[in-house]
Amino acid sequence: MANIKEIAKLAGVSIATVSRVLNQHPYVREDKRAAVLEAVEKLNYSQNMNAVHLVKGKTSMIAVVLPYVNHPYFGGITDGIANASLACNYKLILCQTDYRAEEEQKVLDMLRMKQVDGIVFCSKTMTWDEIEPYTVYGPIIACENAGDRAVSSVFIDHYGSFKLGMDYLIAKGHRKIGYFIGRGDSYINMNRKLAYMDALQAIGEEPYAEWQFERIFDFERGIEVVRRLLAMKNRPTAILGSGDHPAAAIVAEARKHGIRVPEDLAVIGSDNHPIAEVLGITTIELSMYDVGKNAFEILFERMNDKSLPSTRKELTYRLIERSTV
Template identity: 75%
Template sequence: MANIKQIAQMAGVSIATVSRVLNEHPYVKEDKRAAVLDAVAKLNYSQNMNAVHLVRGKTLMIAVILPYVNHPYFASIIDGVANAALACNYKLLLCQTDYQAEEEYKVLELLKMKQIDGIIICSKTISWDVIEPYASYGPIIACENAGDREISSVFIDHYGSFKLGMDYLITKGHQHIGYFIGRGDSYNNINRKRAYAEALQAIGETPREEWGFDRVFTFERGVEVIRQILTMKERPTALIGAGDDPAAAIVAEARKHGIRVPEDLAVIGLDNQPIAEVMGITTIEQSMKEVGGLAFQAFYERINNKDLPPTKHELPFRLIERSTV
């Protein structure tokens, strides 16, 4: 296998110049850069990336922990991370966990073994108390409020966004309100359920267990929500949820069974995905793509300045009024 000394001899430059070209150093004359690259091609040279990473102290790879890659909420975060990473010459390692703790541990161990430079966590099962010690091996960025820890956070106030939707339904005269969310014991959904319960209690209503639907991630689960409601003697007059895809399914399936939206059943989604605009679904807009971009930025700043303290960045949300309420 060719080495950089042979490349230098063929190109007629110093070994230091070859090193600068291979490491994409900007201050190299174009004729010398061209000569080095020509010699690299002729000698069929390839770098030992393990050695490069050892010299740089970086792998130029960042892992993203997420439960599902095909969910619009997480896909939007990935979109933001990927665009920001590309601009900084970083590669992504997408780690789908299906909320399995052992899969999350595997990614944390990659950080400990210096096989990645950092981790962005979209959603997880393991507690922050377990995760925090791994931050000593590299930056860990949370896409939720991780509290006062050695972990930077970029997040939406999910209690506040759900409360905004609940207050809007109540001002429209609704008291019999249900909800549909993803994993019921996640940090974000615990806050959503708290906002839901407190809004009902403020008007003298008690939350009805049968009107709360968990693990509603997909269009198919949204269809199941309506099928369950059809079996009830007492039905909710409104639903607020944690996603536009299941909201779209709820609206479509309700109309299929003669339930008028919004006259018989009002529906509020979340995220303001394209499907919400197409179907005229009232929703809470929050930019998860921006969350992803800022999460990578927080990582990049800390990997390049290890003395920086953890940061917290809260992003806004707003109600988008359409035709389903």
């Protein structure tokens, strides 16, 4: 395949001139420009991006780190990032980690080895202390509150959102309340648990271990929740959780087994995914699309101006009342 040198030879100019034409620099005489363009055409030339990246020291790519691609929560973030990056001509490298630290490490190494210009962590297993040092190689942003560090954050106050849900349930007269979340040890879910505990404490209720469901990511797990609920003698009257998909499954499966929603069991989901609207599920709206969009924008600024300090941005949430409470 032809390279810039052959173009230069055929067009009778130097490689510098060829480069100027290719990159539309000013100060190239019209006849030379035409000759270069003709040679490009004739030899069917195309740039070797790897050489460009090498010399420029950047690739216009960012890594998006997430445990699972095919999941509405992460899909929403990714969608936001993808749309924002499209406008800036940045490409996304999808790094599905399955929550394995080893895969996360590989992504950090990609930043160090200049394969990507920045990283957005949608969720992670490694600690921020382990991740933070890599910010010297390029900006890193978290889709959760990473605190006051060199890593930037865009986040939603999940403590607050869960607290809102709890208070709403309590206001409706519920005292026997359960929850369902994804990975129990993620930062976000730690906060949700905390909010749950605090809300219960405020009304003088003891938390009841059986009503606390973890690793509830999807429909199937939602069904499982109902199965376990059915086997209980002492059931909660309300359940609050992360994700509208498991919430939808819980509502559907519960009704299938004669548990009336909301009379016997009130359900609140999170996200305000279209499924919640369709099925009339009360939910806490968390705009993950906006989280992704903002994450890219903040990252983008910092890739262009390395001197910019890390920043934090908090996005809002709201309760959407429908018919499952």
